[in-house]
Amino acid sequence: MPAQCTEAEWKILEVLWNHSPRTMGEITRELAPRTGWTRHTVITLLKRMEEKGTVLVDSSGKVKTYTPRIAQSEATSQQTKKFLSSVFSGNASLLINSLVDSGEITVREMEELVQMLRKEGK
Secondary structure (H helix, E strand, O other), rough: OOOOOOHHHHHHOOOHHHHHOEEEHHHHHHHHHHHHOOHHHHHHHHHHHHHHHOOEOOOOOOEEEEEEEEOOHHHHHHHHHHHHHHOOOHHHHHHHHHHHHHHHOOOHHHHHEEEHHHHHHH
């Protein structure tokens, strides 16, 4: 990702990944019920994201529209690697142990994980 995103910026990217381009008003209407953000908050975040290079801004129409500069799968992969590196020293098995110990992963999810690992190992 061009720059590290905050949790708030990630929420905007999620809206844009679901459908883009979007106007500031459309983004605000979608996020307001769950965040309480006003248009001023969204404007501030979008300006910051534009400066960081995480969104593309099209000013050619009557209203600016915003598009993410990175695919969701790429952003998720980068965030996962960063999290794994910073919290678990890059050791995925420590992450899995933590998920198991905390009860955050179900037996079915573990079975799916084992199937994915077997498929990748072929």
